[in-house]
Amino acid sequence: MVRLKSPEEICKIEIAAKIVAEVLAEMESYAVEGASALDMEKAAEELIHKRGGIPAFKGYSGYPYTLCVSVNEEVIHGFPLKEKIFVDGDIVSVDCGVNKDGFIGDAAKSFVVGSYRSEKDKLLLQRTEEALLKGIEMAVAGNRVGDIGYAVQNCVESAGLSVIRDYVGHGVGLSLHEDPQVPNYGRQGSGMLLRTGMTLAIEPMVASGHYSLEILEDGWTAVTADRSRAAHFEHDIAILEDGPKILSSL
Numbered sequence: 464m465v466r467l468k469s470p471e472e473i474c475k476i477e478i479a480a481k482i483v484a485e486v487l488a489e490m491e492s493y494a495v496e497g498a499s500a501l502d503m504e505k506a507a508e509e510l511i512h513k514r515g516g517i518p519a520f521k522g523y524s525g526y527p528y529t530l531c532v533s534v535n536e537e538v539i540h541g542f543p544l545k546e547k548i549f550v551d552g553d554i555v556s557v558d559c560g561v562n563k564d565g566f567i568g569d570a571a572k573s574f575v576v577g578s579y580r581s582e583k584d585k586l587l588l589q590r591t592e593e594a595l596l597k598g599i600e601m602a603v604a605g606n607r608v609g610d611i612g613y614a615v616q617n618c619v620e621s622a623g624l625s626v627i628r629d630y631v632g633h634g635v636g637l638s639l640h641e642d643p644q645v646p647n648y649g650r651q652g653s654g655m656l657l658r659t660g661m662t663l664a665i666e667p668m669v670a671s672g673h674y675s676l677e678i679l680e681d682g683w684t685a686v687t688a689d690r691s692r693a694a695h696f697e698h699d700i701a702i703l704e705d706g707p708k709i710l711s712s713l
Contacts, residue, residue, distance in 0.1 A: 465634060465642045467660030472566070473701045473710070476636040476662055480568030480699040480711035482514045482561045487572045488713060490530075490557045494574035496550055500532035503557060504543035511561055519560030519567050519639050526683065531558040531571075533684070538627055538668050538676060538693040540683040552580035554588065556695040560639055569635050569664045570711035571697035583671055584692060586622055591669040591694040594618035598647070598667065602700050602707040604659045612649025615667050619647075627668035627693070629676050630685070635699055636662040659704050666697030 468476065486507045493503045508529040511518055518529035526540075533541030533556040534549070541547070541556075549555060558571035573592075579585040597614040611632075619626045626647045634641030643655045647667045672691025679686060687693055699710040 465655070465661065466637060467658060468636055468662050468701070469660070472636065473662060475564065475566040476568065476699065476701070477710040479516065479561045479563035479566045480570065481713065482511060482516045482563060483559050483568040483570045484711045484713045485514070486510055486559045486561070487557060487570060490572070491574055494549065494555045494576050496577055498549050499545050500534070500541070500543035500547035501545035503532055504528055504530050507559060516561040516563040519562045519569065523639055529559070533693070533695065535692050536686045536690040538670065538685045538687060539630060539695060540685055542681060542684060549576045551577035552584070554584060554692050554694060556693070558695065558697065566637065567635055567639050568699055568711055569639060569697065570699060571666060571695045573694040573696060587624060587669060587671050587692060587694050590619055590622045590624055591667050592696045594667040594669065595665060595696040595698060598665045599698060599700055599707050599709065602657060602663060602665065602702055604657055604702055604704070606657045607652055608643055608645055608654030608657065609649035610651055611665060612646045612654070613651045616648040619667065619669050625670045625672065625674040627670060627674050627676065630668055632664050632666045632697070634662060635664040657702055659702055661702045662699065662710070663702070664697055664699050666695065668695045669693060
């Protein structure tokens with residue numbers, strides 16, 4: 464069931480989402496050679512608590528950490544481990560969720576450590592972020608969920624990249640994952656009708672190779688089956704009468 468949010472609720476979701484945005488901005492300074500995913504984890508948890516929030520991922524369905532830190536072929540749900548030390552050219556995708564007074568923000572961003580290893584890596588990050596913005600543009604009352612997915616898929620696949628299909632975006636705000644699901648692929652004019660008051664987490668996950676995934680032995684980390692590199696960008700948005708508003712930007 465989709466719960467439409469009041470203007471007051473949207474404001475409270477935005478407060479949580481802004482904390483996430485602040486964390487992701489801070490994480491860029493840790494996406495450097497020699498730093499570790501655990502460095503990110505410690506800094507993020509400290510900042511979240513400093514802002515009066517609670518890590519929304521930690522304990523969710525048994526997930527043990529504040530952040531997901533996924534490197535290179537890791538698409539999502541990578542553990543922020545101390546042995547995960549960044550080297551030049553790594554693609555580091557950081558996903559963060561915050562609970563602030565019972566309202567949830569959830570966003571993600573990918574970084575390159577130092578210099579891109581290839582032009583395809585550069586294209587991967589550029590197109591994944593561009594696809595996010597294209598999807599957000601379609602999050603308008605009267606459109607349908609499929610319009611978002613079509614915009615994302617078209618942007619990604621026109622560059623010779625692949626949209627991950629095993630994981631999707633979702634509603635967000637009163638809990639971490641709400642209805643509706645928001646796939647990053649689809650047909651125009653298909654799916655649930657978008658309405659004013661919806662709050663969505665739109666999150667393209669993109670591979671430079673094939674979209675097939677495997678789950679590692681930790682039971683969480685999803686990697687590309689062909690070990691091609693991946694990127695992940697995510698924003699929380701609210702559908703307002705005058706169009707979509709990004710809640711998770713500074």
